[in-house]
Amino acid sequence: MRKKVVAGNWKCNTTVQEGVELAKAVNQLVAAKGPEDVVVVLGAPFTHITKVVESVDGARVGVAAQNCAAEASGAYTGEVSASMVKSTGAQYVILGHSERREYYGETSEILNKKVALTLENGLTPIYCCGEALEIREAGTQKEYVINQLEETIFNLSADDFKKVIIAYEPIWAIGTGKTASTEQAQEMHKDIREAIAAKYGAEVAEEISILYGGSCKPSNAPELFANPDVDGGLIGGASLKAEDFIGIITAY
Numbered sequence: 001m002r003k004k005v006v007a008g009n010w011k012c013n014t015t016v017q018e019g020v021e022l023a024k025a026v027n028q029l030v031a032a033k034g035p036e037d038v039v040v041v042l043g044a045p046f047t048h049i050t051k052v053v054e055s056v057d058g059a060r061v062g063v064a065a066q067n068c069a070a071e072a073s074g075a076y077t078g079e080v081s082a083s084m085v086k087s088t089g090a091q092y093v094i095l096g097h098s099e100r101r102e103y104y105g106e107t108s109e110i111l112n113k114k115v116a117l118t119l120e121n122g123l124t125p126i127y128c129c130g131e132a133l134e135i136r137e138a139g140t141q142k143e144y145v146i147n148q149l150e151e152t153i154f155n156l157s158a159d160d161f162k163k164v165i166i167a168y169e170p171i172w173a174i175g176t177g178k179t180a181s182t183e184q185a186q187e188m189h190k191d192i193r194e195a196i197a198a199k200y201g202a203e204v205a206e207e208i209s210i211l212y213g214g215s216c217k218p219s220n221a222p223e224l225f226a227n228p229d230v231d232g233g234l235i236g237g238a239s240l241k242a243e244d245f246i247g248i249i250t251a252y
């Protein structure tokens with residue numbers, strides 16, 4: 001059985017104190033009503049991670065960085081390496097988010113290095129992929145997304161690939177209030193799983209959690225998560241309010 005995962009992405013929001021309060025509130029709600037079989041992850045800013053790790057029950061709530069450096073260590077002012085992330089107690093790194101690809105020039109080559117370093121340090125990459133609106137309108141979204149996977153994670157060995165969580169996030173649905181329809185989400189998740197099966201075999205494909213991201217809320221999560229190939233969500237805006245986030249976590 002593959003894991004169900006609901007991961008929050010706080011992005012560049014909250015002070016350390018606000019982040020700790022949010023983490024504690026989520027932790028309490030997860031303890032009270034979070035389904036045992038749903039893995040909950042908080043994607044906190046680097047500055048917050050150590051304190052967020054201390055504020056949650058690690059057995060129920062994991063912590064993710066939102067990025068890491070493409071180099072292991074050295075003279076890279078301002079960068080935070082995968083080994084540094086590991087030393088905080090975080091277990092995950094969100095990689096390849098469309099905002100990082102678009103605003104910070106993250107290419108497939110850079111992502112290759114980041115994915116490899118994340119895995120080398122025993123962290124789980126939450127690897128994001130997804131198409132822009134013009135690609136969806138041209139009807140070439142499947143080719144586009146599969147190509148992203150081929151360029152960045154299909155070079156991994158099967159053993160490493162099995163450790164990756166994939167998040168399909170259509171860019172046109174991120175922070176826009178526009179959600180992919182349940183059919184659009186299922187179709188792409190199935191296409192991704194079939195591409196994994198073609199590359200790594202059906203058994204590996206069945207094990208990989210594929211999350212949906214893009215304006216996911218407590219109101220639309222039940223319908224999205226009911227799809228056979230949707231294994232949870234990567235949640236932006238709605239992860240900033242503990243009540244909304246738990247509403248999504250309990251949507252299964």
Ligand code: PEP
Binds near residue numbers: 173174213
């Ligand atoms: C995201 O940025 O990963 C995301 C899914 O954002 P939102 O939920 O706000 O659309």
